[in-house]
Amino acid sequence: MTEVPAGVLPPWRRQRLLETAAREFAAAGYRQASLNRIIRACGMSKSSFYYYIPSKQQLFELVVDHLAGEFVRELRIPAPEDFAAEFWTSASRLLERLMALAEREPLFTDLGRMFYLPGAPAGSDTAVGTALAAAEGWLDRTLAAGRAAGAVRDDLPVELQRHVTFAVLRAFDEWTLRHYHEFAPEQAQRLVVAQLDTLRRMLAPGTDAG
Numbered sequence: 346m347t348e349v350p351a352g353v354l355p356p357w358r359r360q361r362l363l364e365t366a367a368r369e370f371a372a373a374g375y376r377q378a379s380l381n382r383i384i385r386a387c388g389m390s391k392s393s394f395y396y397y398i399p400s401k402q403q404l405f406e407l408v409v410d411h412l413a414g415e416f417v418r419e420l421r422i423p424a425p426e427d428f429a430a431e432f433w434t435s436a437s438r439l440l441e442r443l444m445a446l447a448e449r450e451p452l453f454t455d456l457g458r459m460f461y462l463p464g465a466p467a468g469s470d471t472a473v474g475t476a477l478a479a480a481e482g483w484l485d486r487t488l489a490a491g492r493a494a495g496a497v498r499d500d501l502p503v504e505l506q507r508h509v510t511f512a513v514l515r516a517f518d519e520w521t522l523r524h525y526h527e528f529a530p531e532q533a534q535r536l537v538v539a540q541l542d543t544l545r546r547m548l549a550p551g552t553d554a555g
Contacts, residue, residue: 354397362387362398364452366408371455375405375465402466405459409472412456419446419453425486432496433545440537448530457522481511491548498550510548 354362365386370378380401384394398404420442428435447454459465460473467473485507491497497506517540528536 358387358389362389362404363408363411366404367412367452367455367459370405370408370462370465371458375401375459375462380404405466406472409456409459409476412452413472413476416446416453416456419450422483425483425490428487428496429490429494432491432494433541433549436544437541440541444533444537447525448533454522454525457518461519461522481507484511484514488548495550497548506548510544513544513547 362383366378366383369383369386373379378401380394381391383404384391387394398407420439423435423439447457460467460477465473469475469478485503488497488507488510489503492499492503501509521536521540525533
């Protein structure tokens with residue numbers, strides 16, 4: 346991942362820059378995001394901004410890397426082995442915490458949208474690529490724990506099962522983020538329940554997805 350020398354910014358200015366940039370990227374998209382708007386909103390001069398962050402790509406990388414770290418800490422994602430005892434109950438609790446966190450901190454919703462922006466840096470050596478690889482690795486181990494506990498079907502190779510499950514979760518995530526503002530809290534909760542039920546019918550042994 347590209348090294349960004351923004352650590353030398355004063356903490357309060359760095360935080361304001363990250364939050365402002367996240368809103369701009371999420372609202373305007375990667376290509377249309379304006380560094381001038383970000384700079385003005387932060388009360389910085391162009392020379393000061395470019396001294397610390399030379400490009401839009403490096404700003405994007407910094408925002409994703411920093412906010413993804415904050416998101417993981419706030420969400421308190423269980424270790425894969427913690428799913429073994431009550432797999433679907435644990436999955437439900439995690440989704441509930443995810444929705445509560447999105448409701449409490451809109452900045453994380455902006456972060457989520459940044460993962461789906463056309464033209465945004467998304468290769469394996471980028472902040473987005475690193476975060477997605479970590480998520481896939483966690484899902485792989487979680488599914489393995491569920492299979493070992495008998496809570497997840499084992500008639501597919503685990504790698505294929507993870508690939509399909511990750512694709513479905515990303516589809517849920519992208520659609521929900523795009524339409525999040527359209528839902529009242531109780532509607533959002535019903536949507537989470539329906540998504541989890543879809544996953545259960547797809548993954549639990551002895552269920553009929555049709």
